Amino acid sequence: MPFSDLTLNDGHKIPQIAFGTGSALYEKDAADAVEQALNNGFDHIDTAQVYHNEESVGAALRDSGVSRSEVFITTKYGGGNIREELEKSLTKLGVTYVDLYLIHFPASVEKDFAGSWEEFEKIKKDGLAKSIGVSNFTVDHLKKILETANIVPAVNQIRYNPYNHAEHASLLRFAAEKGIIIEAYGSLAPITKKPGGPVDVPVAQAAARLGATPAQVIFSWVKAKGAVIVTTTSKKERLQEYLGVGDLPPLTQEEIEAIDAAGLVPWHNKTVNLCGLDVPRSVLLTVILFLFVIASSRLRCY
Numbered sequence: 097m098p099f100s101d102l103t104l105n106d107g108h109k110i111p112q113i114a115f116g117t118g119s120a121l122y123e124k125d126a127a128d129a130v131e132q133a134l135n136n137g138f139d140h141i142d143t144a145q146v147y148h149n150e151e152s153v154g155a156a157l158r159d160s161g162v163s164r165s166e167v168f169i170t171t172k173y174g175g176g177n178i179r180e181e182l183e184k185s186l187t188k189l190g191v192t193y194v195d196l197y198l199i200h201f202p203a204s205v206e207k208d209f210a211g212s213w214e215e216f217e218k219i220k221k222d223g224l225a226k227s228i229g230v231s232n233f234t235v236d237h238l239k240k241i242l243e244t245a246n247i248v249p250a251v252n253q254i255r256y257n258p259y260n261h262a263e264h265a266s267l268l269r270f271a272a273e274k275g276i277i278i279e280a281y282g283s284l285a286p287i288t289k290k291p292g293g294p295v296d297v298p299v300a301q302a303a304a305r306l307g308a309t310p311a312q313v314i315f316s317w318v319k320a321k322g323a324v325i326v327t328t329t330s331k332k333e334r335l336q337e338y339l340g341v342g343d344l345p346p347l348t349q350e351e352i353e354a355i356d357a358a359g360l361v362p363w364h365n366k367t368v369n370l371c372g373l374d375v376p377r378s379v380l381l382t383v384i385l386f387l388f389v390i391a392s393s394r395l396r397c398y
């Protein structure tokens with residue numbers, strides 16, 4: 097069975113997997129990638145003012161031929177006058193409303209949480225966004241919003257993976273109590289940022305049982321937590337791999353608990369950040385060793 101939609105606290109539906117245009121596509125033309133995603137079954141696009149590629153997302157929406165009502169569009173407010181920035185985003189996207197409008201970072205509204213959220217509520221009432229929510233909010237940030245809110249945020253989009261599951265425990269509990277759905281980005285960290293870590297073991301075991309890939313198991317874990325998966329890829333075959341998660345049998349309770357437990361094991365990030373690239377230390381050491389061998393052999397020649 098393909099992914100089914102989740103119901104937000106305002107009654108609107110949200111597809112449980114989204115194709116994102118940040119991270120790898122940040123400040124890049126996202127048109128080809130978004131069109132490829134739409135043509136291969138994605139019906140939820142996640143973008144943002146600060147990704148500086150909403151125009152290319154709009155071009156992909158037009159060129160794909162997918163009708164507006166068949167695609168769920170999220171964009172995020174990153175600073176400036178809220179209403180004006182949303183109107184600019186709508187123009188760039190070529191739409192009259194977004195399905196979900198998020199405060200991208202608490203810092204974007206820290207000068208006036210109450211007034212900013214009131215503006216978001218007006219945007220929802222005026223039909224420019226069907227649902228409104230937040231991103232990267234802690235429990236304290238959510239409480240600040242809720243002090244004066246008439247509308248509870250529909251979602252909180254956060255970095256969420258087995259390695260930070262435990263540190264988010266109180267946030268996840270609070271969100272569940274308030275009916276705020278978690279959207280998870282960066283979930284593939286066990287593969288992309290921390291390969292070789294303790295989570296790999298239970299993920300590989302579940303993958304073997306299900307005949308699935310490790311990425312599919314990690315997304316199945318996110319799905320089991322009731323969160324929306326926000327991911328991306330440049331590769332067509334991975335789109336199918338990601339969407340295939342909707343067809344897999346669910347993880348067992350034991351598998352979920354084994355992944356949770358492995359995420360708790362202290363694990364040092366064995367990567368070094370070089371000019372924005374996370375390079376595994378082993379690769380870096382191999383390159384240094386290689387350069388050292390070349391340099392010393394050249395010295396011997398002179």
Ligand SMILES: NC(=O)c1ccc[n+]([C@@H]2O[C@H](COP(=O)([O-])OP(=O)(O)OC[C@H]3O[C@@H](n4cnc5c(N)ncnc54)[C@H](OP(=O)(O)O)[C@@H]3O)[C@@H](O)[C@H]2O)c1
Pocket residue numbers: 115116117118119120121142143200231232253254281282283284285287288311326327328329330331334
């Ligand atoms: N709200 C926020 O502050 C915030 C922050 C960050 C991201 N986001 C949103 O979340 C979206 C996804 O973020 P993310 O990139 O962190 O998501 P992710 O799902 O953790 O990672 C996606 C990346 O994993 C790579 N990948 C997939 N399978 C792989 C494998 N088997 N081996 C190696 N690499 C693999 C893909 O690369 P290939 O292209 O090679 O397939 C892709 O670039 C963003 O585009 C953005 O929309 C939001």
